[in-house]
Amino acid sequence: MTQPPRLEVTHLAKSFDRRRVVDDVSLSVMPGQVTCLLGPSGCGKSTTLRIIAGVDRPDAGRIAVDGALICDSTTSVPPEDRSIGLMFQDFALFPHLSVAQNVAFGLGRGRDVAPRVAEMLARVDLPDYGNRYPHELSGGEQQRVALARAIAPRPRIMLMDEPFSGLDDRLRDEIRDQTLDVLKAEGTAVLLVTHEPGEAMRMADEIALMRDGRIVQRGAPYNIYNTPVDLAAAAFFSDINVIQGKVRGALTDTPFGQFLTPGLPDGTLVDICIRPQHLKIDFDRAGRGPSPTPMEGSPARGIVQRARFMGSESLVEFRMDHDGTILTAKVPSVFLPKPGTPLWLMLRRDRCFVFPRA
Ligand SMILES: Nc1ncnc2c1ncn2[C@@H]1O[C@H](COP(=O)(O)OP(=O)(O)OP(=O)(O)O)[C@@H](O)[C@H]1O
Numbered sequence: 001m002t003q004p005p006r007l008e009v010t011h012l013a014k015s016f017d018r019r020r021v022v023d024d025v026s027l028s029v030m031p032g033q034v035t036c037l038l039g040p041s042g043c044g045k046s047t048t049l050r051i052i053a054g055v056d057r058p059d060a061g062r063i064a065v066d067g068a069l070i071c072d073s074t075t076s077v078p079p080e081d082r083s084i085g086l087m088f089q090d091f092a093l094f095p096h097l098s099v100a101q102n103v104a105f106g107l108g109r110g111r112d113v114a115p116r117v118a119e120m121l122a123r124v125d126l127p128d129y130g131n132r133y134p135h136e137l138s139g140g141e142q143q144r145v146a147l148a149r150a151i152a153p154r155p156r157i158m159l160m161d162e163p164f165s166g167l168d169d170r171l172r173d174e175i176r177d178q179t180l181d182v183l184k185a186e187g188t189a190v191l192l193v194t195h196e197p198g199e200a201m202r203m204a205d206e207i208a209l210m211r212d213g214r215i216v217q218r219g220a221p222y223n224i225y226n227t228p229v230d231l232a233a234a235a236f237f238s239d240i241n242v243i244q245g246k247v248r249g250a251l252t253d254t255p256f257g258q259f260l261t262p263g264l265p266d267g268t269l270v271d272i273c274i275r276p277q278h279l280k281i282d283f284d285r286a287g288r289g290p291s292p293t294p295m296e297g298s299p300a301r302g303i304v305q306r307a308r309f310m311g312s313e314s315l316v317e318f319r320m321d322h323d324g325t326i327l328t329a330k331v332p333s334v335f336l337p338k339p340g341t342p343l344w345l346m347l348r349r350d351r352c353f354v355f356p357r358a
Helices: 045-053 099-107 113-123 139-151 169-186 197-203 221-226 231-237
Strands: 007-016 019-029 034-038 060-065 068-071 084-088 157-161 189-194 206-211 214-219 241-248 251-254 257-260 269-274 279-283 300-309 313-320 326-332 342-347 353-356
Touching: 007 045, 019 034, 019 045, 019 189, 019 206, 019 214, 034 045, 034 197, 045 060, 045 084, 045 157, 045 189, 084 139, 099 113, 099 139, 113 139, 139 169, 169 197, 189 197, 197 221, 197 231, 206 221, 206 231, 214 221, 214 231, 221 231, 231 269, 231 353, 241 326, 251 269, 279 326, 313 342
Parallel strands: 034 189, 034 206, 084 157, 157 189
Antiparallel strands: 007 019, 007 060, 060 068, 206 214, 241 251, 241 269, 251 257, 269 353, 279 342, 300 313, 300 342, 313 326
16 A cells, blocks of 8 residues: 655635635645745745644645544644644744753653653754753754754654744755754655745755745656746746747747747747756857757847856846847856847757746
């Protein structure tokens, strides 16, 4: 028999003041897997998490843990009996309790408490910190103690709401990686809420992209990045260039050549989208560009408006001759042509997304 998901949420809905903030949300997380609920501020991520934690009741939907129902229209297992750990941005350790007492907080009493506390502190690389107090710790250390405290009772599921946003950039990456290692080693299923695509790409086995209360796409980070469902999904992960065209006979004409657009009726407006790193730049040869290729179509000319060095790459902005629109190319290393320089752009066709205009 196949194993049921550790966490399974189906058709969850919740309204506040008759406004749907969670709208038919379904998702599942397997043991040891991290799913990131990713979306802009206000799209309903935290409300979804609160319903799963049992703090809020849904208007509709069903939640099961390891196949056992914990919440539907008639059932609601109390939060403390759901085997769910929580970690939020304001992870507030108890200031009057030592580190060891903080970690022991959810463990009750018994002979196995002290060894479990020691095991957890070792796991977060703070083996000798048991007798210290929270005010004696750095932000990163406090976060690691909070992680140890949250997973000490062996929750089957961990819900995390922007848990790293209070940390500075460098520390954040380190703590993220360590947190992942610990959660994977414990086999905990993790649902992590974030509005940062980079965090989701770094941490998730699966991303559930949320917008206006709905999950608009679910998949592995690679798939979500490379096969977005629409322009907004593509643009959530990076700047995006949009080239407009119109369908004629299953083809869309653009200054970069024709694109196949089967199934779309004549006259449909189409957005051809491409990330800045997938534009190719070539030199002007006395007013002519490079020859067209099957992989990159035809070149189109633009005039450099601005070029900026970003550290590991350069960003170059072009005003295109054909319609005056601005396209941005990202080039590895240093490439800083002067404003006013004519250059030719080509599109890596395998990296273009084609969407009918919404
Ligand atoms: N208790 C409440 N009463 C009324 N409206 C609420 C309540 N809780 C949340 N909302 C509204 O529901 C919407 C979704 O809020 P939620 O906190 O779930 O979004 P979010 O995606 O987590 O955003 P953020 O990242 O900013 O926290 C928001 O418009 C918010 O104002």
